[in-house]
Amino acid sequence: MTxxxxxxxxxxxxxNALQVILSDLPENFPVPIAVVQHRHKDSDCRLRALLQNYTNLSVKEAEDKEEILPGSVYLAPADYHLLIENKDKTVSYAYFTLSTDAPVTYARPSIDVLFETAADAxxxxxxxxxLTGANQDGVQGLAKIKARGGLTIAEEPSTAFCPVMPAAAITAGVVDKILPLEYIALFLVNICNL
Structure with missing residues (x-):
């Protein structure tokens, strides 16, 4: 599987969870990463700068209509939903779309929006x-990824700063693998370098 x-x-x-994962990924990691981190709508680009200190991968805020390329970590900009689209449905050319649609599960950016559009694409x-979090955002999105044949992972709640979000996904039965935070990067490296 590629x-x-x-x-x-x-x-x-x-x-902290993102720092742990990104610091353990090699600079030649072959799969692009899209991240939704809930943050205040007025937050600036400090999140990108902080995370860049922990990885040799390129960390950037995603831009509208930007092509998704390997070797990059794309962050959802503050106060924008991050969506994945592809023109030909063959996943040979996929790109981001940014949206200011209403918050989902009280969040914009919404994890569910990223996950659901990634499953479609x-x-x-x-x-x-x-990963760690205090609400239910992401549970519906993981369900859609799983339904479309993708792989779903939740942080082991006992290693999460706030276990509510991963625990909700596990309870909902939409998780294929439950991993302690410190093992997630190693697992991703192993399955993505096949």
Whole structure:
């Protein structure tokens, strides 16, 4: 299986979780990563700068109509939903769309929006990862990824700064793998370098 995208969703406690994962990914990691981190609508680009300190991959805020390329970590900009689209449905050319549609599960950017559009664009070639957080955002999106044949991962709640979000996904039965935070990057490297 050749995966085309890793979609990561996180909320409360997410900065530390993302630092742990990104610091353990090699600079030649072959699969692009799209991240929704819940943050205040007025937050600036400090999240990108902070995360860049922990990885040799390129960390950037996604731009509207930007092509999704390997070797990059794309962050949903503050106060925008991050969507994945592809023109030909063969996943050979996929790109981001930014939206100011209403918040979903009280959040914009919404993890569910990223996950659901990634499932539509990539089907079985997407991996969804749900990390620490204090609400239910991401559960419906993981369900759609799983239904389309993609791989779903949740952080082991006992390692999460706030276990509510991953625990909700596990309870909903939409998670293929439950992994402690410190093992997620290694698992991704192993399955993406096949």
């Amino acid at each position: 995966f085309k995208l890793i979609a990561i969703g996180t909320s409360f406690g997410g900065l 990539y089907a079985e070639k997407v991996i969804g990862v749900l």
